[in-house]
Amino acid sequence: MTPVAETEEHKALRSAVSALGKRYGRGYLATVVAEGRHPTELWAEAAKLGYLGVNLPEEYGGGGGGIAELSIVLEELGAAGCPLLMLVVSPAICGTVIARFGTAEQKRQWLPGLADGTRTMAFGITEPDAGSNSHRITTTARRDGTDWVLSGRKVFISGVDIADATLIVGRAEDARTGKLKPCLFVVPRETPGFERRPIDMELSSAEKQFELTLDEVRLPADALVGDEDAGLLQLFAGLNPERVMTAAFAIGMGRYAISRAVEYARDRTVWKQPIGAHQAIAHPLAQAHIDLELARLMMQKAAFLYDSGDDIAAGEAANMAKYAAGEACVRAVDQAVHTLGGNGLTREFGLASLITAARVSRIAPVSREMVLNYVSHQSLGLPKSY
Numbered sequence: 001m002t003p004v005a006e007t008e009e010h011k012a013l014r015s016a017v018s019a020l021g022k023r024y025g026r027g028y029l030a031t032v033v034a035e036g037r038h039p040t041e042l043w044a045e046a047a048k049l050g051y052l053g054v055n056l057p058e059e060y061g062g063g064g065g066g067i068a069e070l071s072i073v074l075e076e077l078g079a080a081g082c083p084l085l086m087l088v089v090s091p092a093i094c095g096t097v098i099a100r101f102g103t104a105e106q107k108r109q110w111l112p113g114l115a116d117g118t119r120t121m122a123f124g125i126t127e128p129d130a131g132s133n134s135h136r137i138t139t140t141a142r143r144d145g146t147d148w149v150l151s152g153r154k155v156f157i158s159g160v161d162i163a164d165a166t167l168i169v170g171r172a173e174d175a176r177t178g179k180l181k182p183c184l185f186v187v188p189r190e191t192p193g194f195e196r197r198p199i200d201m202e203l204s205s206a207e208k209q210f211e212l213t214l215d216e217v218r219l220p221a222d223a224l225v226g227d228e229d230a231g232l233l234q235l236f237a238g239l240n241p242e243r244v245m246t247a248a249f250a251i252g253m254g255r256y257a258i259s260r261a262v263e264y265a266r267d268r269t270v271w272k273q274p275i276g277a278h279q280a281i282a283h284p285l286a287q288a289h290i291d292l293e294l295a296r297l298m299m300q301k302a303a304f305l306y307d308s309g310d311d312i313a314a315g316e317a318a319n320m321a322k323y324a325a326g327e328a329c330v331r332a333v334d335q336a337v338h339t340l341g342g343n344g345l346t347r348e349f350g351l352a353s354l355i356t357a358a359r360v361s362r363i364a365p366v367s368r369e370m371v372l373n374y375v376s377h378q379s380l381g382l383p384k385s386y
């Protein structure tokens with residue numbers, strides 16, 4: 001049964017992470033972004049407290065929990081105004097894929113560092129000419145003796161500059177059918193031929209996005225994660241946690257925005273009562289709060305299904321959770337900015353930059369329309385237009 005109420009352990013984790021987040025808060029993140037740094041202090045402290053690797057196996061230094069716990073960590077840091085985007089890729093996608101499918105050596109090499117936060121891994125699937133159509137990716141991997149040689153391009157890949165390696169989704173030729181099948185490769189940051197160029201994003205974020213070129217990148221045989229013939233299964237094992245974590249990111253941001261708006265609406269008085277007494281201000285905030293709570297329920301369902309090993313059911317729920325959270329976040333931020341009137345657009349109140357940030361959860365890692373397509377085809381059985 002999917003639990004609808006949180007366990008005592010989850011409540012305790014939520015309140016402990018929330019306390020950490022509040023000690024850093026929005027001011028800390030704003031300073032880090034303004035100085036062009038990374039939130040290394042918060043990352044290190046969250047790591048020391050065991051939060052970054054809470055989903056990874058205990059035998060490799062993790063907390064032995066699942067995506068349910070990791071999503072609580074990200075949501076609460078976000079609700080305090082200081083989310084760590086790399087949680088979505090490093091422990092959630094890369095950590096999960098390696099823990100579930102990596103060889104014993106890959107687990108030994110990567111999991112302890114991903115769990116204690118001393119190592120980070122980025123994730124690269126998006127390509128300029130494929131976008132939402134990941135069947136169209138052309139980054140290819142060919143064998144050369146025991147080595148692999150990768151060539152291709154990627155775009156919008158987050159955190160490649162701070163990550164020790166990037167988990168790259170490529171395609172290798174199937175010896176039997178000659179068709180190209182997806183395969184995952186660990187590409188260390190400084191590998192010759194692996195070039196990155198920062199993209200000039202209109203985003204106020206510590207983590208940067210990069211365009212990558214893989215020009216005959218030579219990798220040893222053990223750069224291939226897991227089984228060459230089970231790449232698709234392995235990929236989906238990483239993409240569901242990514243959707244759940246993006247939902248957590250969105251819900252945290254939405255909650256942060258609403259909390260700032262409520263604080264403001266309680267005080268700001270331009271007639272007889274504070275503006276929060278006007279239903280035109282109060283009701284949209286109440287609606288946004290309800291939408292965020294509903295999105296969280298779906299996120300918890302998706303995390304529960306995933307952690308119980310039901311990858312198929314988790315797929316539908318994770319897509320729906322990402323959709324619901326992204327939409328709730330965009331609406332919450334919009335209403336929060338509006339509540340502050342002109343102050344909603346000042347740097348001092350710091351909400352306007354969330355307008356762009358909130359849109360990320362509508363676009364990535366899978367756009368609103370692609371989730372609606374998924375539900376139309378997979379859940380409702382409607383025909384495809386593409």
Ligand SMILES: Cc1cc2nc3c(=O)[nH]c(=O)nc-3n(C[C@H](O)[C@H](O)[C@H](O)COP(=O)(O)OP(=O)(O)OC[C@H]3O[C@@H](n4cnc5c(N)ncnc54)[C@H](O)[C@@H]3O)c2cc1C
Nearest residue numbers: 123124125126131132156157158360363364365367369370
């Ligand atoms: C801040 C940020 C960080 C990111 N980080 C990463 C990362 O770390 N790793 C990574 O691999 N990727 C990353 N991405 C990429 C992200 O996953 C893609 O932007 C996303 O998958 C959409 O692809 P696209 O941008 O090519 O849009 P496109 O696929 O070109 O889509 C453009 C528009 O067309 C719509 N559309 C496309 N096809 C259809 C259809 N069949 N029916 C209806 N509408 C359709 C889309 O919904 C969208 O609105 C990041 C993106 C951003 C913005």
